[in-house]
Amino acid sequence: MEAQMPGALGRWAKRLTVGLISGALLATSASFAAADTTTTPTPPQTAPAVAVGNVTISMPTAQYVGVKSYATGKVSGFTGQVTVKAQVYVDGAWKSGTPVTVAEGGTYKLLLSTGTHTKGSWKWRVTASDTAGTTATTDTHTLKRVATPSVTASTTRYRAVGSTVKLTGKLKGFLPGKVTVESQVRVNGAWKTLSKTTTSSTSYSVSAQYKTGTLATNKFRVRATQGSTSVGSDSVKVTRVPKKSASINKDRVKLLGASTYATGTVKGYTGKVTVAAQVRSNGKWVTKTKKTISVKYNGTKYSLPLTYKEDHTGTVKWRVLVTQGSSRTGSSSMKITRTLKGIDSRCLTGRVLCISKDDRKLRWMIDGKIVTTLDARFGASSSPTRNGSFTVFRKSRDHVSSIYGSSMPFAMFFSGGQAVHYSADFAARGYAGASHGCVNIRDYAAIRSLFDKVRLGDKVVVYN
Structure with a gap:
């Protein structure tokens, strides 16, 4: 027998049961409806993109004192205008130079001014930034400043006309790489280039041809150039002279x-x-x-x-x-x-002291052959040596003149007081002087030898 619930409570339980059954049926119906319908999901929301900046750098590793140097490069990954600055490391901190502004994706050129006129090494880098707060910095690069180079020049001081002039010398202090060498000549107060050569060595040779056929002196020099640096040598002189x-x-x-x-x-x-x-x-x-x-x-x-x-x-x-x-x-x-033509015919036979006033010679001849020839000097116009054919009639080895008191060594008399003999005055003064009529000989050894050969009676011929 079923239990009986009070009336009000029973009615409430009945309504609750009906509501539960109805909700279950509605849920089941909704589930079937969802299975039969396709819908597009809503995509998730993302944050705005952030720019990634980049800056490149190119700069020399070495440069001469006094020569301007630059860092160059390109910026990318920025927004709008980009501020680019070169920074040098000084006293433990990075010091910025004057900035430049370039467009995104553009190129820059920055002067590396610190240390331009001083030997030494400096560390450099480049920074870039935009108004959106994007920044980038390059790696550190070192620039070494070295002394200004020099060039020497040398050549042969004298050159024959028509010959080639070569200037040679040494290149000192240049950076690795090619150097252009020019030969120059000084013309009208200015240096004029004659020829050029390029070398990677520390020495050079270059021609310097200028008016090769002219007997003149010219100044030459060499000018050596590497990049924007150009230095000249001292000048050298070349004199054109006749050929040997x-x-x-x-x-x-x-x-x-x-x-x-x-x-x-x-x-x-x-x-x-x-x-x-x-x-x-x-x-x-x-x-x-x-x-x-x-x-x-x-x-x-x-x-x-x-x-x-x-x-x-x-x-x-x-x-x-x-x-x-x-x-x-x-x-x-x-x-x-x-x-023998021109010799007096009287001299061509026998033993003869053949004396020519024309060529001022005494020839000792035997049978037409000349054995010895000596320089001779004759009397002055006031006391001339007599012409003619004579014989040696007296010989006096250490004779002294009884008239003039002068020494007459190896005297061989042929006409009165006139003789052939050695003359110290002739040896000292040459033909600037004259005798008192004798035939002077200036070769002491030769007249001494001849004195011993000549005999009394030998012929003496004096002629013009």
């Missing part, structure tokens, strides 16, 4: 025994040179006499006696050779022909 040469006199015909000389001019040398007279013998040049003389580039005269075969008839070919160190310069050749 030696002239010689022309062919000639000379009497047997007559003195003759090779004469000419040496050019293109300076200082002491050796001048040698050479004869052509068996296909070779053979030196017969030489001497050392001091010469100048523009020309110095020389004179060499040509005694080889002077007492033999025939022709000898001569030249002169100039020597200075390893430099040798020969002249053209010339010929000396020796002949």
